Structures are given as structure tokens and as C-alpha cells.
Amino acid sequence: MMTQPSHFIRWLTLAGTILTQFALGSVYTWSLFNGPLAQKLGQPIIQVAFAFGLLSLAMAVASTTAGKFQERFGVRKVTIGAGLLLGVGLCLTGWSSSLTMLWLCTGILVGLADGIGYLLTLSNCVKWFPERKGVISACAIGAYGLGSLGFKYINSQLLAHSSLESTFALWGAIALLMVVSGAMMMKDAPRQDVRQQSAVRDYTLAESMRMPQYWLLALMFVTAFMSGLYVIGVAKDIGENLVHLTTAVAANAVTIIAIANLSGRLVLGVLSDRMSRIRVVSLAQVIAMAGMAMLLFVHLNETLFFLSLACVAFSFGGTITVYPSLVSDFFGLNNLTKNYGIIYLGFGIGSIIGSLVASLFGGFMVTFQLIAVLLVIALIISLTLRQPGDDGKHSYRLGHAHGD
The missing domain is CATH 1.20.1250.20 (MFS general substrate transporter like domains)
Known part of the structure; x- marks a missing residue:
């Protein structure tokens, strides 16, 4: 039976996870920036768009390390680290002066941050709710999807009223603030008692x-x-x-x-x-x-x-x-x-x-x-x-x- 404090902590962790996932989903607004970045760098759009391909690959690779990071540092510290890396990566992307720097900042830094934060917070939150894993996954991953829609509006407004560099810096700052705020609400899920799980070990x-x-x-x-x-x-x-x-x-x-x-x-x-x-x-x-x-x-x-x-x-x-x-x-x-x-x-x-x-x-x-x-x-x-x-x-x- 879950105690009252644990009951409160898991719902607080869910709220923090939703906030974090919303911010992490913002990377799916990348297509808004292909044109402006191609113009700034004087490069074809297809070369600039390759940065998002690298980002997707880095996200997938980073997810394989999330478990080891959580074991060593805990979900809160790792998520804060992912938020800082995401913010810095986005800020540096705006100041990129070459394709190589763009690919490195977006494809590697932002991709690694997003991949670690996404899988770590999702799986930790699911562990808190073993009796309703499907609904909790839907809430967390739904927030990630909504993040792309929410930030499409935010980033469109930023692009319309600010320079490209300022837009990336503000995007990075907003995402960092949301991820760190979400991380402060999270706690590592307790280990499940395998003896109570008759159907699976x-x-x-x-x-x-x-x-x-x-x-x-x-x-x-x-x-x-x-x-x-x-x-x-x-x-x-x-x-x-x-x-x-x-x-x-x-x-x-x-x-x-x-x-x-x-x-x-x-x-x-x-x-x-x-x-x-x-x-x-x-x-x-x-x-x-x-x-x-x-x-x-x-x-x-x-x-x-x-x-x-x-x-x-x-x-x-x-x-x-x-x-x-x-x-x-x-x-x-x-x-x-x-x-x-x-x-x-x-x-x-x-x-x-x-x-x-x-x-x-x-x-x-x-x-x-x-x-x-x-x-x-x-x-x-x-x-x-x-x-x-x-x-x-x-x-x-x-x-x-x-x-x-």
C-alpha cells in the first residue's frame, strides 16, 4: 500500500515529467529554422536540414545511456544536466557560423540532451504508476507531442519579432527553465517488489x-x-x-x-x-x-x-x-x-x-x-x-x- 507522502510525490513527479516533456518536444519545430539558417550560412536547405537527422540519431543513441546516468546520479540531477545542455546547445546553434558548428551544436548537443531527458523522465514516471502504465505513458508522451505544437507558436512569434540569434537564445532559456523546474518536482521511483509481480520478473x-x-x-x-x-x-x-x-x-x-x-x-x-x-x-x-x-x-x-x-x-x-x-x-x-x-x-x-x-x-x-x-x-x-x-x-x- 502506497503511503500518503509517496502518493503525493508520484503525482508531483508526473507533473514535473509533463512539464519537462513539453519543453523537450520543442525540437520538433526545427523545420521553422531551416530557411533562416540556410540564408544566414549561405548553404542549401538540404544541408541545414541534415542537422535534424543528426539530432534524431543522437537522441536514439543517448537513450541507451539514460539508465546508467540515473543509477549513478538520480533522475533529478540528470534531468537538470539535460536541461542545461539543451539550453546551451540551442543558444550556440543560433551563433553557428558554419555547417560543422551547426551540426555539432544541434545534431550532437541538443540531440543528446533531448534523448537522455526524454527516455529517463518517461521511464521513471511509468515506474511510479505500475497499475496504470498506459495512461501515464500517454500523458508524458502526449505532452512531448503537444510541446511541438506549443513551441511552434512560441518560436514563430520569436522569429517574427527577434533576430535569429536572439530567437535561439530565448528558446534555449525557456526550454532550460521548464526542464529544470520539472526536474525539481521529480524523484526516483522506488524499486518494484518483484515478489508482488506474479506474471513477470x-x-x-x-x-x-x-x-x-x-x-x-x-x-x-x-x-x-x-x-x-x-x-x-x-x-x-x-x-x-x-x-x-x-x-x-x-x-x-x-x-x-x-x-x-x-x-x-x-x-x-x-x-x-x-x-x-x-x-x-x-x-x-x-x-x-x-x-x-x-x-x-x-x-x-x-x-x-x-x-x-x-x-x-x-x-x-x-x-x-x-x-x-x-x-x-x-x-x-x-x-x-x-x-x-x-x-x-x-x-x-x-x-x-x-x-x-x-x-x-x-x-x-x-x-x-x-x-x-x-x-x-x-x-x-x-x-x-x-x-x-x-x-x-x-x-x-x-x-x-x-x-x-
């Missing part, structure tokens, strides 16, 4: 990585991210080139994706506390396949195009919300930060593979075909996967390690 990272289930979950994760990140990244171009929409109409894809993405996080996150999480992932895969089938096989008009995007974005948002809790169902809560950290590398791998296939083999359709095949394989995996030690008699309880 805690596995170390080394033990988890020796199991086929770990790598099958990782493959499903890469597939989800490849489909989501690739389609979201080129949505406007698909609208213009495949559906022959005007630039203005195709740009509405950004709004459709944002709404569907957030809806997926909230709906599937809440659903995952009421039914088997592996089945929620299966549902997300079916929805993504429906979207991909429309892109591949249907003669698209404006409505069907936006519906296909909504399917992919809904699935993507839901999957990223459910996955931390799903990994804890399979391998336990106490080592979640480390166990999920390696799987989260799929974020970077998925985005790179999608872009690479498109550039090597000539565009959208080949990439869609590959994604569709991988989604079929991932669905077969999710429908047949069993938890470690599960003999198959209790497969209906997959995802209910907390005994709902």
Missing part, C-alpha cells in the same frame, strides 16, 4: 538481450518507426506528387498528422490499460497497414490521402506510447530504462532505413512496398509472441503484468 539488459522476444520486439519497433517517420516526413511531397494537390492543400497534411498522432497516443495509451498491450500494438499495426494499403493500391483523392496519413500517424503515436509499458510487461519495471533504451535505437534506425531506401531505389512507392511487407511480418510476430516463461496457457494475460 525483472530481467537485466544482458538477460533480456539473450532472449528472442527482445529482438522481435525491437524489429516491430523499427518497422513502426520506419512507417511513421518516413510517411510523416514526406507527407506534403506525397500530396503534391502522387495526389496532385496544390501546395497549400498538401500543407494541411501537417495538421492532420499532428491531430492523428496525438489521438493515437491518448486513445491507444488509455486502451493499453484495459486490454493486452501486445494486442493494442497488433491493432496499431492493422491501422498502419490500412493506411499503407491506401497509399499503394487506391486511386487517391484529397479525402483518402488525408485518411491514409491519419491511419499511419495514429498508429505511430499509439505505438510509441504503448511500447515502454509493453517492454516492462516482458522484462520487468526495475530495468525499464536500460531495456527500452536499446530498443529505442529503432527510432534512429527506422528513420535512416526509410530515407535510404527511398533515395537508392527511386522514391515513395518502393519504400511503401517495403514498409507494407515489414508490417505484415510485424503483425505475425505480435500475434504469436509470448512473454518470457509463458507456456501459452495464459497468453490472454499478455500486457497485464499488473493484474488489471
Whole structure:
């Protein structure tokens, strides 16, 4: 039974996590700055935009170290450090005088700060609420998604009324203040008593990585991210080139994706506390396949195009919300930060593979075909996967390690 002070601390930690995640999500406003930075540096936009690719990769790599940092310093100190690094990285980005400095400041400093802060605060918060992991993931990851929308307005206003350097400095200061304020509200989650968790035991990272289930979950994760990140990244171009929409109409894809993405996080996150999480992932895969089938096989008009995007974005948002809790169902809560950290590398791998296939083999359709095949394989995996030690008699309880 949780004591009153512990009950208060975990809700305070949730509030701090939401505040921190909102600030960390601000990096997804990066596209606002491609044009102004390209003009300042006298470089093509594609070279400037590469900084965000590096940032995404650094985020994925940084997530693998979050668990070790938490063990040594605790969630509060590491989050404060991530906030300081984020603020400094953004400030230095504004003063970049070359592509190399831009890539270093944005791609490395901001990416590392965001990756460590994101995974650490998320997994720590989920550990505080073992009985409602799905809802808590939805709150935290939903805040991260809302951060991109909130800061889109903030950064647009800053760009309109300040110099580029001042905009980055103010963005960095606001993000730093929010992350540090959030960190001061957080406390490390207590270790879970494994004896009370009849359905799952805690596995170390080394033990988890020796199991086929770990790598099958990782493959499903890469597939989800490849489909989501690739389609979201080129949505406007698909609208213009495949559906022959005007630039203005195709740009509405950004709004459709944002709404569907957030809806997926909230709906599937809440659903995952009421039914088997592996089945929620299966549902997300079916929805993504429906979207991909429309892109591949249907003669698209404006409505069907936006519906296909909504399917992919809904699935993507839901999957990223459910996955931390799903990994804890399979391998336990106490080592979640480390166990999920390696799987989260799929974020970077998925985005790179999608872009690479498109550039090597000539565009959208080949990439869609590959994604569709991988989604079929991932669905077969999710429908047949069993938890470690599960003999198959209790497969209906997959995802209910907390005994709902």
C-alpha cells in the first residue's frame, strides 16, 4: 500500500515529467529554422536540414545511456544536466557560423540532451504508476507531442519579432527553465517488489538481450518507426506528387498528422490499460497497414490521402506510447530504462532505413512496398509472441503484468 507522502510525490513527479516533456518536444519545430539558417550560412536547405537527422540519431543513441546516468546520479540531477545542455546547445546553434558548428551544436548537443531527458523522465514516471502504465505513458508522451505544437507558436512569434540569434537564445532559456523546474518536482521511483509481480520478473539488459522476444520486439519497433517517420516526413511531397494537390492543400497534411498522432497516443495509451498491450500494438499495426494499403493500391483523392496519413500517424503515436509499458510487461519495471533504451535505437534506425531506401531505389512507392511487407511480418510476430516463461496457457494475460 502506497503511503500518503509517496502518493503525493508520484503525482508531483508526473507533473514535473509533463512539464519537462513539453519543453523537450520543442525540437520538433526545427523545420521553422531551416530557411533562416540556410540564408544566414549561405548553404542549401538540404544541408541545414541534415542537422535534424543528426539530432534524431543522437537522441536514439543517448537513450541507451539514460539508465546508467540515473543509477549513478538520480533522475533529478540528470534531468537538470539535460536541461542545461539543451539550453546551451540551442543558444550556440543560433551563433553557428558554419555547417560543422551547426551540426555539432544541434545534431550532437541538443540531440543528446533531448534523448537522455526524454527516455529517463518517461521511464521513471511509468515506474511510479505500475497499475496504470498506459495512461501515464500517454500523458508524458502526449505532452512531448503537444510541446511541438506549443513551441511552434512560441518560436514563430520569436522569429517574427527577434533576430535569429536572439530567437535561439530565448528558446534555449525557456526550454532550460521548464526542464529544470520539472526536474525539481521529480524523484526516483522506488524499486518494484518483484515478489508482488506474479506474471513477470525483472530481467537485466544482458538477460533480456539473450532472449528472442527482445529482438522481435525491437524489429516491430523499427518497422513502426520506419512507417511513421518516413510517411510523416514526406507527407506534403506525397500530396503534391502522387495526389496532385496544390501546395497549400498538401500543407494541411501537417495538421492532420499532428491531430492523428496525438489521438493515437491518448486513445491507444488509455486502451493499453484495459486490454493486452501486445494486442493494442497488433491493432496499431492493422491501422498502419490500412493506411499503407491506401497509399499503394487506391486511386487517391484529397479525402483518402488525408485518411491514409491519419491511419499511419495514429498508429505511430499509439505505438510509441504503448511500447515502454509493453517492454516492462516482458522484462520487468526495475530495468525499464536500460531495456527500452536499446530498443529505442529503432527510432534512429527506422528513420535512416526509410530515407535510404527511398533515395537508392527511386522514391515513395518502393519504400511503401517495403514498409507494407515489414508490417505484415510485424503483425505475425505480435500475434504469436509470448512473454518470457509463458507456456501459452495464459497468453490472454499478455500486457497485464499488473493484474488489471
